[in-house]
Amino acid sequence: DGGITQSPKYLFRKEGQNVTLSCEQNLNHDAMYWYRQDPGQGLRLIYYSQIVNDFQKGDIAEGYSVSREKKESFPLTVTSAQKNPTAFYLCASSSGGFVEQFFGPGTRLTVL
Amino acid sequence: AQKVTQAQTEISVVEKEDVTLDCVYETRDTTYYLFWYKQPPSGELVFLIRRNSFDEQNEISGRYSWNFQKSTSSFNFTITASQVVDSAVYFCALPSGGYQKVTFGTGTKLQVIP
Numbered sequence: 001d002g003g004i005t006q007s008p009k010y011l012f013r014k015e016g017q018n019v020t021l022s023c024e025q026n027l028n029h030d031a032m033y034w035y036r037q038d039p040g041q042g043l044r045l046i047y048y049s050q051i052v053n054d055f056q057k058g059d060i061a062e063g064y065s066v067s068r069e070k071k072e073s074f075p076l077t078v079t080s081a082q083k084n085p086t087a088f089y090l091c092a093s094s095s096g097g098f099v100e101q102f103f104g105p106g107t108r109l110t111v112l
Numbered sequence: 113a114q115k116v117t118q119a120q121t122e123i124s125v126v127e128k129e130d131v132t133l134d135c136v137y138e139t140r141d142t143t144y145y146l147f148w149y150k151q152p153p154s155g156e157l158v159f160l161i162r163r164n165s166f167d168e169q170n171e172i173s174g175r176y177s178w179n180f181q182k183s184t185s186s187f188n189f190t191i192t193a194s195q196v197v198d199s200a201v202y203f204c205a206l207p208s209g210g211y212q213k214v215t216f217g218t219g220t221k222l223q224v225i226p
Contacts, residue, residue, distance in 0.1 A: 033214075040121070042203065042218040043157075058213070088155065098145050098164070098207070101214065103157040 002027045004104035006091050011109045013085075021076045021107045023091035031096045032074035036060060037088040037106075046089075049074055050096065078109065085111045114139050114208040118217035125194050126225050133189040133220045135204030141165075146187045147205040148178065151219070157203065163187065194224045 004025045013019045025032065031050050035043040045058030049068040063082025068074055074093075078085045088108050092101040115138040125131045137146065148160040161171060163180050171178045175192045191198050204217040 035216075040218060043216040045213060048213065090155075090157065092157075098162075100147055100159040100162055101157075102159070103149075106155040108155075 004091060004093055004102055006089075006104035006107050008107060009105065011107055013109070013111050015111055016080045018080060019078050019085075019109065021078065021089055021091075021109070023074045023076065023104060024072055025074075025091075025093045025102075025104075026072060027093055027095075027102060028071070029093035029095050029102070030071070031094045031101075032068070033092040033094075033101060034058075034064070034066065034074070034076045035090045035092065037090060043090065046076065085109060114206050114215040116204050116206050116215050116217035118202075118204055118220050120220045121218070122221045122223070124223045124225060127196060128193050130190060130192050131194055131222065133191075133202050133204075133222065135187045135189065135217060137185050137187065137204070137206050139185075139206060139208065141208065145207055146180070147207070147214070148187075148189050149203045149205060149216075151201040151203065153200070160189075160202075191222075194222075196224050196226050198222060199224045 007022045033048040034046040037043050044060050046064050047066045049055035052071050055066050055068050065077045088106050090106045091104040094101040117136045144165045146163050149157045151157050168180050177190045179188045201219045201221045203219045206215045
């Protein structure tokens, strides 16, 4: 079945540690996205990529980094520079243009 | 700047009641699309509908219907005869910036009580 995989579902890290969240899609989509969701704030765009080896900052990119070496993969690193990293992170993909985005199941990151 | 407002933070209804979720948007684009997504407790967003600005006809899909009115910049979502499985957070969304960036509303949490 085609879809988006995010792992792990729950992630715990100590403050000051970098952590990488995985996102893989087998939908053959060109575009991929990372969102952060906090209670009462909806979804906020962190980074997006329209094509391999290219990505752009979203609205809240500070403290995060990404790579897009393969079409299927778009990992997100939450660095120690991110002041409040505890949140629910959602990865999405789309074929671009006027179409909907497909979402993964999300990773809930808790920094202790 | 793009903006999506979902003024209803939480709504509770008794099963079988009808419920309408409001969405008001702002955009300077003359051509645009609007989306609705459902986020059940599991967390994954599920696409419900896409509507373009050229088509103001109401859309009906089973118990779901959507009312799009450009004159009031609204794209409201009605669930008829609500069911417990409809309990979720619902998001209205507006693409922009070449349609690769999407502005989401803050969501409306719907609780359907049996």
